[in-house]
């Protein structure tokens with residue numbers, strides 16, 4: 001269940017449960033507050049993939065980082081495997097992060113440039129004081145699983161790897177500690193198109209092999225669609241739409257989702273809103289529009305949209321949207 005002020009329908013079963021997450025930080029010249037994430041809620045059940053999608057600045061990456069407590073959250077609740085972790089101390093979070101791993105957009109930058117591949121992939125095991133011989137065996141196993149020849153790559157440094165190879169190392173490194181949750185933050189957007197599909201397939205394969213639950217963050221709806229069970233669309237820190245991926249993609253309920261999905265105006269009213277392509281830039285999170293944050297770009301905006309913020313509500317079974325007209 002997603003949205004502001006709404007109850008969780010699946011919270012007790014969820015591996016990851018996020019409720020009313022708010023992340024704000026000072027960012028303006030006169031101390032104005034950046035409203036990076038505003039009352040975002042969602043659940044991810046074990047084995048599911050949740051895609052989080054939106055333009056740059058929508059708060060999707062901040063949400064992923066806040067879940068791991070890499071960014072400070074202002075308020076809200078985060079549950080992992082039934083345990084509330086929003087106030088867990090750093091020592092406890094370090095232990096939990098073995099179960100909650102993250103893959104980043106720039107794989108080379110995410111790897112220590114002075115360590116070899118064989119050491120990088122088992123860095124987490126070294127921290128956990130796993131004996132050296134076990135680490136070496138784990139390194140060979142996990143490198144093979146991500147499709148890298150250990151003999152060829154083991155002694156390489158990150159700068160000697162291509163983007164795709166480095167992302168494979170980053171994935172291997174995450175898997176080596178045996179996570180339950182993998183948060184992938186734009187994992188293919190810096191890669192060549194020809195390599196993107198390989199990495200997406202690898203994530204899918206590893207999800208099955210390791211019985212993973214995945215949060216997949218991307219700006220590209222096509223990429224998210226191919227991997228997601230559910231999708232959460234964000235705009236300027238807010239949830240616009242959430243639900244079963246097939247339903248959201250087949251019949252988007254929010255004008256922003258519609259605009260992201262298709263730049264061609266719809267002619268079939270049964271399929272959702274008609275509207276022109278998405279135009280203009282995302283407003284500053286320092287001064288978001290009143291009412292509906294999407295209203296300055298929404299072709300359907302009414303006076304009410306400036307005065308009243310739309311609540312996230314169920315518009316069809318399993319599909320939620322924050323729009324007065326949905």
Ligand code: SF4
Nearest residue numbers: 292295298305323324
């Ligand atoms: Fe557009 Fe109004 Fe709906 Fe916001 S609430 S998406 S401005 S129609």
